[in-house]
Amino acid sequence: MYKTIILGTGPAGLTAAIYLARANLEPLVLEGPEPGGQLTLTTDVENYPGFSEGIMGPELMEVMRKQAKRFGAHFERGWVKSVDFSERPFKLNVDTLGEIQAGAVILSTGASARMLKIPGEKKNLGRGVSTCATCDGFFFRNKKVIVVGGGDSAMEEANFLTRFASEVRLIHRRSELRASRIMQERAEENEKIFWSYNRTPVEVLSDGKKVTGLKVKNNETDEEEVFEADGVFLAIGHIPNTRFLENAIDTDEDGFIKVEPGTTNTNIPGVFASGDVQDRKYRQAVTAAGTGCMAAMDAEKFIEGERIIDWSQNLSEGQT
Template sequence: MTYKTVILGTGPAGLTAAIYLARANMEPLVIEGPEPGGQLTLTTEVENYPGFADGIMGPQLMDDMKKQAERFGAEFKRGWVEEVDTSDRPFKLKINGMEDIETRSLLISTGASAKMLGIPGEKENIGKGVSTCATCDGFFFRDKKLVVVGGGDSAMEEANFLTKFAREVQIVHRRNELRASKIMQDRAKANEKITWALNKTPVEMQSDGLKISGLKVEDKETGEEEVIETDGVFVAIGHNPNTEFVKGKLDMDEKGYLLVEPGTTNTNVDGIFACGDVQDAKYRQAVTAAGTGCMAAMDAERFLEGEAVIDWSQTLS
């Protein structure tokens, strides 16, 4: 069977695209992947998504968006895409290593996965004091003592942001020297709420059974271990876009984020569109992902209808 359009991924971008395309009678097939719902399913309460005055649980938001897409006729299939043949249309997708699917257009919204430390106590405490997004979760830590792990620009940015809420933020980095740009280092060092624990390697996250209580670190020079008491640990060591399956087939930057034509979601292959965190290394928010999902759906619909995207600047000039 050849589908009009297939969507890869079910985060805010993919589900928004599914809603728009289903309402346009494009009968989208959505491949859910190994982690349906994306990173928001790892989040407890979401308070910065418009329309929910009292907040909403991340998994509930994703489930509601899926049901909305299903109501308009979107079809969902569990599985993962191992290979995409972009050489000709319809595009051919190999699902779960067994099934082949053809589609006239393809929307990639496979997101980006936060890099984790891989230490004991980390995975089981995500949402219980362990976070990878200060903008998402910082509000919940008013007047708390927090730890940010990392030494790059994102870590400095996360630490500075968290000082709006926390009483103290300690940056833990495994080296004596930071990787962050000088301007970002200077901003962090000038912030009176930020303290430093350099040359320290995190080895374990400790919990009281309900939430994070401390981060055990090892001094790289002496080998001595100590526990830094904290109410929350923010891991800020980067993200990996989930684009390995199209490497060498679609244009991407040095980090693996898909490149799109400015002002659109068009990739370098006609009929393939990218939305959400898979093409956004800067904002990485649910609401911005949803916005690009809407854009991708509209771009795909126009493509399928054989219509060029209107250049309004030329029309109005």
Template sequence: MEKVVILGTGPAGLTAAVYLARANMNPLVIEGPEPGGQLTLTPEVENFPGFPEGIMGPELMDNMRKQAERFGAQFKRGWVTDVNVANRPFKLSVDGLGEIVTESLVISTGASAKLLEIPGEKENIGKGVSTCATCDGFFFRGKKVIIVGGGDSAMEEANFLTKFASEVQVVHRRKELRASKIMQDRAKSNEKVTWALNKTPVEMVSDDLKITGLKVRDNETGEEETIETNGIFVAIGHNPNTAFLKGKLDMDEKGYILVEPGTTNTNIPGVFACGDVQDQKYRQAITAAGTGCMAAMDTERFLEGEAVHDWSQTL
């Protein structure tokens, strides 16, 4: 039986692993299909404290993992298909690993990219449609690409893509962008970035081999046009990776895990949630790491018998 199992290896899960390993809790960390989380898709992290010149996202995640391993955290690859948290010890069903029994559980499974859900999208992923500029930007050197979205992620990816593409056109369904001012200013000052605002994507067009265009509808006139492009990058947000927990823990209508304010306690004593899986407001690497620290400390106190009450009964 494990003392504590951590699900996920983003900044939240890895920070929790560092703290719990240093506390001699011997955490078992289960890696899903995207080890390192969203930061492995981030070209350069400029706002994580301690790196005045910035650091590549994959490098930051690799450093965190090595730090956790140094103190004794164990890592195993698997896909959690079911959990039983009705009674302690908790039981996890993990593809590739079988059943794992644990006294406590830290959930840091993060969130995954949303898709537009329009014709021509899913069937062209890998044929010119991508949700990862860092992964696929290199393949569009000297070509025209489109980024769909209006938030910070879209602006960051638009700027990154200009390192390779000859033109990056931002398509957004609203007149105004949702991105922070600094991110908007960076994109707007980049001469390779062009804009198609107040236009709704309705279809991704291909020649059966590769993407050739994005059909959009003007929200004022209702007229449709096809913007020619060699690639389309979708950056419209994320969904929390909590489908396997449905009905097991309290969540909001979007699937984000609810925690006791100021803690990482879920409604099940001994189960803790940290990172983007419970945060739809800040969603930053540093806030995820902070909640990972909190989850580790909450877990340690729980296992030591200092926090065994059901907080949901007192709210």
């Protein structure tokens, strides 16, 4: 039985761990198969406050982990197979620990960027392949980049990248975009954006150190082409890591956890959500950390409120 359990060790989960540990709520932090979240796939992080010279993504996560441990957070490796939020204490079935219980739970399992699953993609993450223009666009000043996607996110990322890149080529596998008309028009009016429809990415090309281009198949002719580029940005959506919840909590149509506006409260009292698992808009390390702080404070308030209720009941029953 634990007072609080945190699922996930990205910026949201680790920030929640720091706050809960300092509040003497002795959090158990469950690390999944990829401790540190998406930042472990990032090289230089230059937009996280407090690091004037920047910091490597994995290093930032390790610093935050050590900080949480210093205040008493306990870490365990394990994959949550199922949860039972129907009554308290909440029950979690973990592959390495069996069934464990908690008075409050913070869900910070993040969201995974959709990948193309083509050769050269995974090994070049951080070497020119990116899933976040806001995070990495600065590194491509005066360089050619490619954006893969056809939705609003792709249009937004392409427009953002024109602030830095000399040329942005948008590649989409269909003949028509899925993006809203207003987002399409903004991109079409940008002289730095070039369009390649009916192209399916086949392979990310590199010289062994950095990306050099993208090989695609022309869906109309079946011929292969190579577009030279210094970076390839994937803008084909994110998948929230919520499958294990199996409808135990309210989510939207894409699986992102719903929270009460202005809080991290879910529809289950005592269960809170922070970070990218409930944020489909910003998806930044600093915003994830902010909601991790909110979740810890919401959890502390919830637990403290229960203590007050128990204390009041004891008095009414004549107990001291």
